[in-house]
Amino acid sequence: MNYIVKDLMVPISDYATISEGSTFLEALLALETPEVDLKNSIHPHWIVLVLNSDEKVVGKLSQINMLRALEPRTEDVKNIDKLGKFGFGSNFITQLREELRLDDTSIENVYTSSTTLQMKVEDFMKKLADNDFIDENTSLATAAHQMSVRKRLSMLVTRDDEVVGVLRLSDVFTAVINAMKSKT
Amino acid sequence: MKEIQKLYDRIIQRANINLRELEFDVNPYVQNVIPFEQMIKFYAFFGISPHHRLNFQFKNSNLAGSYFLGQCRITNSLLYKSDIRGDELKRAGDLFEYQGFEIPVSRDEEIEITDSLLIKTLVHNFSHDPETLEEFFIKDTISMNYANIHGAPSDGCFLGSFATVDLTTMRDSVIGNFAYVQAGEISHLDIAPGTVWVRVPGEFNFIYTHPQEELNHYIYFKAGIAPQGQLIDFVEDRKEAFQRVFDVVNIEQSIPVPSSASLDRYAVSKSPIHIGENVLVSQRAFLQNAWLGKGANAQENCYIINSRLEGCNVTAHGAKIIEADMGTNVFVGFNSFLKGGPDSRLTIGKDSIVMPHTIIDIKEPLEIPAGSLVWGMIKSAKDLKNHSISIEKFSKINGGLSMGNMFFEGDGASFIAGFQDRIHHILEANGAFFNGSDKKGHAQKNQYISFNTLQPYPEGPRKGLYPTIVIKP
Numbered sequence: 001m002n003y004i005v006k007d008l009m010v011p012i013s014d015y016a017t018i019s020e021g022s023t024f025l026e027a028l029l030a031l032e033t034p035e036v037d038l039k040n041s042i043h044p045h046w047i048v049l050v051l052n053s054d055e056k057v058v059g060k061l062s063q064i065n066m067l068r069a070l071e072p073r074t075e076d077v078k079n080i081d082k083l084g085k086f087g088f089g090s091n092f093i094t095q096l097r098e099e100l101r102l103d104d105t106s107i108e109n110v111y112t113s114s115t116t117l118q119m120k121v122e123d124f125m126k127k128l129a130d131n132d133f134i135d136e137n138t139s140l141a142t143a144a145h146q147m148s149v150r151k152r153l154s155m156l157v158t159r160d161d162e163v164v165g166v167l168r169l170s171d172v173f174t175a176v177i178n179a180m181k182s183k184t
Numbered sequence: 185m186k187e188i189q190k191l192y193d194r195i196i197q198r199a200n201i202n203l204r205e206l207e208f209d210v211n212p213y214v215q216n217v218i219p220f221e222q223m224i225k226f227y228a229f230f231g232i233s234p235h236h237r238l239n240f241q242f243k244n245s246n247l248a249g250s251y252f253l254g255q256c257r258i259t260n261s262l263l264y265k266s267d268i269r270g271d272e273l274k275r276a277g278d279l280f281e282y283q284g285f286e287i288p289v290s291r292d293e294e295i296e297i298t299d300s301l302l303i304k305t306l307v308h309n310f311s312h313d314p315e316t317l318e319e320f321f322i323k324d325t326i327s328m329n330y331a332n333i334h335g336a337p338s339d340g341c342f343l344g345s346f347a348t349v350d351l352t353t354m355r356d357s358v359i360g361n362f363a364y365v366q367a368g369e370i371s372h373l374d375i376a377p378g379t380v381w382v383r384v385p386g387e388f389n390f391i392y393t394h395p396q397e398e399l400n401h402y403i404y405f406k407a408g409i410a411p412q413g414q415l416i417d418f419v420e421d422r423k424e425a426f427q428r429v430f431d432v433v434n435i436e437q438s439i440p441v442p443s444s445a446s447l448d449r450y451a452v453s454k455s456p457i458h459i460g461e462n463v464l465v466s467q468r469a470f471l472q473n474a475w476l477g478k479g480a481n482a483q484e485n486c487y488i489i490n491s492r493l494e495g496c497n498v499t500a501h502g503a504k505i506i507e508a509d510m511g512t513n514v515f516v517g518f519n520s521f522l523k524g525g526p527d528s529r530l531t532i533g534k535d536s537i538v539m540p541h542t543i544i545d546i547k548e549p550l551e552i553p554a555g556s557l558v559w560g561m562i563k564s565a566k567d568l569k570n571h572s573i574s575i576e577k578f579s580k581i582n583g584g585l586s587m588g589n590m591f592f593e594g595d596g597a598s599f600i601a602g603f604q605d606r607i608h609h610i611l612e613a614n615g616a617f618f619n620g621s622d623k624k625g626h627a628q629k630n631q632y633i634s635f636n637t638l639q640p641y642p643e644g645p646r647k648g649l650y651p652t653i654v655i656k657p
Contacts, residue, residue: 059476079393079589079591080591082393083371083591086367086381086383086389086391087367087383087385087389088389088391088591088593089593092591092593095584096584096586096591101585135499
């Protein structure tokens with residue numbers, strides 16, 4: 001079968017959404033219990049779409065976005081993080097972060113602080129760029145290529161200017177494998 | 185003034201194109217810092233001596249108050265009260281050592297400044313870039329008050345006030361105020377103000393960042409605001425003393441200077457002054473109640489006030505030493521600001537290394553032990569503990585060390601050896617080891633310099649620009 005994107009995508013209605021202005025805690029709860037579309041796929045999906053007041057998709061939230069949002073932002077941490085730009089080794093930087101974590105218990109508290117839990121989704125969501133979208137009539141081969149070169153785990157599927165679904169790497173990969181199997 | 189305005193616009197545009205990736209606009213930083221009227225007020229001057237090459241080419245440029253020595257070519261540039269010192273450039277036939285190779289220099293090196301705006305900037309040393317051995321180029325670059333471009337070819341960069349780039353080729357980068365970079369080669373980097381970074385890839389990496397708020401008291405400069413702060417005030421308060429030195433053609437020197445030493449006629453010296461054997465005092469240095477022992481030096485834009493330097497002291501470009509006693513062989517790096525007081529003297533023991541861009545500003549007496557490595561911002565004995573370490577201990581580092589805002593990775597011994605070798609080379613180049621016949625350096629060679637002046641068009645569309653001038657032996 002010659003798959004195109006709309007054959008593989010998960011309809012947007014199957015996805016959890018959250019509005020701009022929602023807090024970290026609300027995002028966390030939404031992500032913790034994602035809608036699972038098991039009718040069309042064996043893979044659960046692990047992103048939450050962020051909608052603006054016009055119900056347009058403006059961002060997406062994944063586990064990695066949440067973890068990044070939890071990174072401590074103290075001056076000491078910022079100073080250590082800057083070292084990579086100046087050619088310091090990653091092992092040295094990791095060691096410094098560990099030492100800092102042991103010295104500074106406030107880093108542990110960042111997970112439960114009210115400041116963290118009240119952060120707004122727009123501060124840590126992945127904002128969408130042009131290369132986050134793919135047309136629903138794109139072929140499987142092109143979709144696989146785009147996800148590969150753009151290093152995407154998912155892309156938003158469009159029909160004209162409207163987002164109608166989510167194309168996930170797992171579904172593209174499964175389709176590619178099936179296509180290969182059918183030829184051998 | 186029409187042409188000078190066009191030239192200014194062209195330089196700004198070229199720098200901005202180079203810095204577009206960093207989204208850095210130089211215009212608000214430089215606009216109105218130097219009014220064009222100032223640029224016609226001062227003559228340019230150059231040195232002639234039997235010990236220095238003579239090859240100057242000036243074209244479509246303003247050179248107000250700037251000094252030239254050696255071999256340099258200035259094209260389409262605005263140089264305001266800058267020092268372009270071409271007395272350490274490589275010569276044809278020299279061998280340049282790089283990573284175990286000896287690369288022959290094919291022709292005499294020259295400093296080539298093109299499409300650049302340098303304000304009160306020092307350019308010195310030679311290109312350490314093995315790819316451009318014969319050209320120490322500075323192009324599409326803007327540098328602000330008291331910046332140092334030292335052995336550092338530059339293409340498309342902006343240097344903030346009191347910034348130093350040392351032995352590093354830089355491209356399309358912004359060097360913040362009071363930042364010091366010695367890293368071999370950098371590209372497309374935006375270095376924050378007050379960063380002190382010394383790196384030899386594969387050997388060591390040292391970085392310190394001054395606390396921003398405290399640094400702002402010393403130097404503060406951002407878009408739309410002229411440079412200000414304690415460092416600027418300090419220099420401005422002593423500006424008048426230099427005015428006389430530059431206004432008078434034949435200046436009488438009343439301070440006894442040994443035949444092996446050199447006190448530049450464009451330096452300010454206020455008695456009592458002691459100049460020992462083999463001492464070098466460069467132009468734009470400021471001495472007041474200063475005692476300089478054998479082989480000590482005070483380079484351009486240095487200030488030594490109510491202080492004693494025991495001997496073989498390197499006081500690098502722009503360093504300031506006030507109310508302090510320095511043991512022998514103490515090195516004070518670029519633009520460091522060491523300020524004691526009449527009742528709170530600063531004492532630094534022999535063989536110590538004060539890292540470039542260090543600030544020591546104390547209200548209580550402070551004694552730094554001999555053989556110390558010192559960096560950062562120190563205002564008390566408590567600060568000293570977190571911003572110094574014995575050279576012996578540092579040399580034993582093999583891995584990493586962090587102390588406050590200072591991070592070091594690599595081989596401590598290699599870092600210290602690099603500094604010590606360099607200090608020795610500087611002393612040698614400055615003539616500190618002159619024995620009466622051999623080992624001559626700047627202290628001995630600079631005694632015989634005579635100075636000539638150059639003037640711009642006084643009126644008309646080319647007002648402020650200097651005519652095309654070629655000066656050769």
